[in-house]
Amino acid sequence: MSDHIVQSFDVELRALTAHILQLGVLAEQQLTDAVWSLRRGNEQMAKEVAEREERLNLLAARIESDAVSMIARRQPLAIDLRHVMAAIRISSNLERVGDLAYNIAKRSMAMSATAIPAELAEPMQRMAELTLLQLKSARESFATMDMHAAYRVWTEDAVIDAMHTILFKDIVQCMADERAAAFDLAHLLFVVKNIERVGDHATNIAEDVVYMVSGALPLGKRPKMDESTLPRGHA
Amino acid sequence: MSDHIVQSFDVELRALTAHILQLGVLAEQQLTDAVWSLRRGNEQMAKEVAEREERLNLLAARIESDAVSMIARRQPLAIDLRHVMAAIRISSNLERVGDLAYNIAKRSMAMSATAIPAELAEPMQRMAELTLLQLKSARESFATMDMHAAYRVWTEDAVIDAMHTILFKDIVQCMADERAAAFDLAHLLFVVKNIERVGDHATNIAEDVVYMVSGALPLGKRPKMDESTLPRGHA
Structure with missing residues (x-):
């Protein structure tokens, strides 16, 4: 009987994990398509991102509800409880990634197709690609419970932050130079900020994986810098 | 024995509610002080906001941990489960209000003291004051489980959104006019966006209260408009 209960918990946990991975793939697709719609001025693709937003929210709500039900019915302890709690947190982070992608798609619809000067569009694309890689690595570290891969995501977020700081300055400079x-350009400021925040969510997911596997948070303060830490009067 | 268990759950629930209200008051204080530090160029006050940020995060983490423990130990059903779930969600929303206030304080430190033209500073202050009122009403609706008060918060968010849309246009205009x-001004764009997002969190809290009391979400789509829905090429 005890074996049966243990096995059922594992079966439920595997289903929960599968849903998280599905949500992760969906969130990555949303970000990819949102950035693509912006670069190409592709309004149809932006609309598709908006249409898929609800599906992502529903999947996240289902994961949360399944996880809470597992906690109430199974009363898991230690690693099992950390696993279910990680599922809730990761799902919430991925839902917010979906929100950010949706916001990028909406801004893409509000902007003129030829709005972005090439010297901004290219670094934005590179930043988005690195952020997607981080998101994918965070998802894979959860799937394989690989704490070291999660640590790498956690430390590499500083690169995205640095790219964002430079882009922020360059966009404001473009505004000043008309x-x-x-x-x-104001919309573009928010688009790159949204991409930077997706990076933060990838980092949160990596933290959840480290906590889930080890029971402790990553040591040391995460290297963190953003454009609000620029020196006063910088222009 | 059954009475004893029921009573203990109520005692735990009251403690959880007290912590949520404490977190709400703290988040409101953080927003008040962050906006004040910005308007007055008061760097000392901005630093105090930054210092209190950790206290707010710890309290939110404690609420979440207590709530999860209650679900595991008590296996509450129906209204009780909704109450504990509402506590988790509201705590997460208040933690994000704290993050937004902290971000405003950081930007306030990065900006010159005389940075904000009066024609922008005054509407920003009015928008912040309305947002604080919304946050306070949402907190009180949770304390009294007043679904109608929660509904009012939910519908009035449209006013904050409209104020934000106007401010967004005026700030961009100021940038264009140098x-x-x-x-x-770029920092100011993010400050008013952050205030607008605090309004969204107040609305989320109101939704949680409606769901907690009634078991159903507010009917109808919330009136929602932001600056990303401005017509194309608007300047």
Whole structure:
């Protein structure tokens, strides 16, 4: 009987994990398509991102509800409880990634197709690609419970932050020089901020994996820098 | 014995509620002080906001941990389970309000003291005051389980969104006219966006209260508009 209960818990946990991975793939697709729609001025693709947003939210809500039900019915302890709690947290982070991708898609629809100067579009694309890699690595570290891979995600977020700081300065400079429509560039400021925040969510997921596997949070303060730490009056 | 268990659950629930209300008051204080530090260029106050951030995060983490433990030990059903789940969600929303206030304080430190033209500072202050009122009403609706008060918070968020849309346009216009340093105005764009997002969290809390009391989400789609829905090429 005890074996039966243990096995059922594992079966439920595997289903929960499968749903998390599915949610991760969906969130990555949303970000990819949102950034693509922005670069190509592809309004149809932006609309598809908006349409898929609800599916992502429903999947995240189902994961949360399944996880809470598992805690109430199974009263898991130690690693098992950490696993279920990690599922809740990771699902919430992925849902927010979906929100950010949706917001990028909405801004892409509000911007003119030729809005982004090439010297901004290319570094934005590179930043988005690195962020997607981080998101994928965080998902894989959860799937394989690989704490070392999770640590790598955690430390590499500093690169995304640095890319964002440079882009923030360059976009504001473009605004000051009137090299593109001020409104389009204001939207672009938020787009790159959203990409930077996706990086933060990838890092949160990596932290959840480290905590799930080891029972302790990563040591040391995460290297963190953003454009709000620029020196006063910088322009 | 059964009475004893029921009573203990109620005692635990009251303690959980007290912690949520404490967290709410703390989050409101953080937002008040962050906006004040920005308006007055008061770096000392901004530093105090930064220092209190950790206390807020610890309290939110404690609420989540207590709530999960209650679910595992008590296996609450129906309204009781909804109450504990609402506590987890509301705590997470208040923690994010704290993050947003902290971000405003950081930006306030990065901006010059005289950075904000009066025609932007005053509507920003009004928007922050309304947002604080919403946050307070949401907290009180949770304390009194007043579904109608929660509904009012839910519908009035549209006013904050409208104020934000106007401010967003006015700040971008100031950037185009070079009426203040472009960097300071870029930070200000994010400050007002952060205030608008605090309003969203107040609305989420109100939704949690409605769900907790009634078991159903508010009917109808929430009136939602932000600056990303402005017509294309608007400047």
